[in-house]
Amino acid sequence: MxxxxxxxxxxxxxxxxxxxxxxxxxxxxxxxxxxxxxxxxxxxxxxxxxxxxxxxxxxxxxxxxxxxxxxxxxxxxxxxxxxxxxxxxxxxxxxxxxxxxxxxxxxxxxxxxxxxxAVFATGGIGGVHKGAESSFDISADLQELAQTPVTVVAAGAKAILDLPKTLEVLETLGVPVIAYGQDEFPAFWSAKSSLKAPLRMDDPDTIARAHLLRRDLGLPGGQLVANPVPEADEIPAEALAPVIEAAQAEADRRGITGKAVTPFLLQRIFEETGGRSLETNIALVRNNARLAARIARALAKQDF
Structure with a gap:
């Protein structure tokens, strides 16, 4: 050990x-x-x-x-x-x-x-990058969710990713994707993505129960709890879409690939939103931490 x-x-x-x-x-x-x-x-x-x-x-x-x-x-x-x-x-x-x-x-x-x-709070998970059909750029986070029994609370996957393909890979890997309190999968800085979440749960007790039942069934892997950023802190998806598209196009023109792509895109989005993306990021991390604590408390109460 x-x-x-x-x-x-x-x-x-x-x-x-x-x-x-x-x-x-x-x-x-x-x-x-x-x-x-x-x-x-x-x-x-x-x-x-x-x-x-x-x-x-x-x-x-x-x-x-x-x-x-x-x-x-x-x-x-x-x-x-x-x-x-x-x-x-x-x-x-x-x-x-x-x-x-x-x-x-x-x-x-x-x-x-x-x-x-058993519970981990983060901002957003990695996933399938745009253009992955040629670059094969897929985050190790997805495989980890498929094999490591930890419930991860995040505001969805980072919005710079290919969200439909990310959800498809998670489904293929057998990872439960649970939207918290809504039917849509959240998109990191935005509460809505227009993509229907595979599952919905509305309280920490149910999420904790699902975690324990997966263990008892002998199922590998964890759960992704997709917790939408609070409405007061979000940047609407329609406002972000052109910013992300322009940043991605610039990265393509400059030949930025691999691990350099994500920090480049996040920096350009930070600049184009006047720093608002960072403030939203902080708000969603704090929101996820609070929900994760409630799930951890529910687990401790149920697991005896």
């Missing part, structure tokens, strides 16, 4: 059987500049505490896989440079070489499972 390093808060919650919610760390290292990144990380953790659960931000520091970060570690990570972005393929390699890395959705799910944490 891998040796995990727990923060004092996380270790106490595990020992006492209190509900926990995993958090990724790429939002700290790759999502926004210092000191906003540290402030947002602390705010999201506090949202989880206020909702009755314990946050566990996950990262690799000097080769050790940390489940829960101490306040000073968040500050250090938020100011660090050249931090690796870790997914399934490079998590073990970073640890073996004594590196420091921030976990993506896939890597956070792996660490959460190892720590016995």
């Amino acid at each position: 891998i040796e995990l390093t727990f923060s004092a808060e996380t270790r106490a919650a595990l020992t006492e059987g209190r509900p926990l919610v995993a958090l990724e760390s790429t939002i700290i290292t790759h999502g926004m500049p210092w000191p906003r990144n540290a402030d947002v990380a602390r705010t999201v953790e506090q949202d989880i505490r206020d909702a009755g659960a314990t946050p566990a931000t996950i990262a690799v520091l000097d080769g050790r896989l940390h489940v829960g970060l101490e306040p000073e570690q968040i500050t250090t990570l938020a100011q660090a440079r050249d931090v690796a972005k870790l997914s399934r393929a490079d998590l073990a390699a970073c640890m073996a070489t004594g590196g420091t890395g921030a976990t993506t959705v896939a890597a956070t799910m792996i660490a959460a499972r190892a720590a016995g944490i």
Whole structure:
């Protein structure tokens, strides 16, 4: 078994059987500049505490896989440079070489499972990139959802992706996609995508029950809970569509491919929306954290 390093808060919650919610760390290292990144990380953790659960931000520091970060570690990570972005393929390699890395959705799910944490809150999952029929660019997040038993709360998949194809792949992989409180699949910055969600659930207790029943049936993988961004914070899909289309066209003209595509598109969208996309991103992460805490509490209540 891998040796995990727990923060004092996380270790106490595990020992006492209190509900926990995993958090990724790429939002700290790759999502926004210092000191906003540290402030947002602390705010999201506090949202989880206020909702009755314990946050566990996950990262690799000097080769050790940390489940829960101490306040000073968040500050250090938020100011660090050249931090690796870790997914399934490079998590073990970073640890073996004594590196420091921030976990993506896939890597956070792996660490959460190892720590016995069943619920994870993030912003949006990766998925099928536009043009994947020729580039084969499909996020490892989808395969991770198919094999790692963690319920992931996200505002859908990132809207820069091919959402219909992302839903098709999730269906093929047998991943339950549950829209929370609505029939449409949300589109990250936008509450609606015009795509019907495969499933709908309206309360955390039902989502928790579904998680436990999957375990009892011996089904592999987790659940994707697609939680729409609050209406007051969203950017309507019709307003974003031309911005995303223009950013994608620019990336194509400049020959930007692979891992460079997503950060380029997000930066261009940030610029074209006057920074509004970042504020919406923060709002939806906080919204997801609060729902994830409620699901974690429901799991703790039902799983006895």
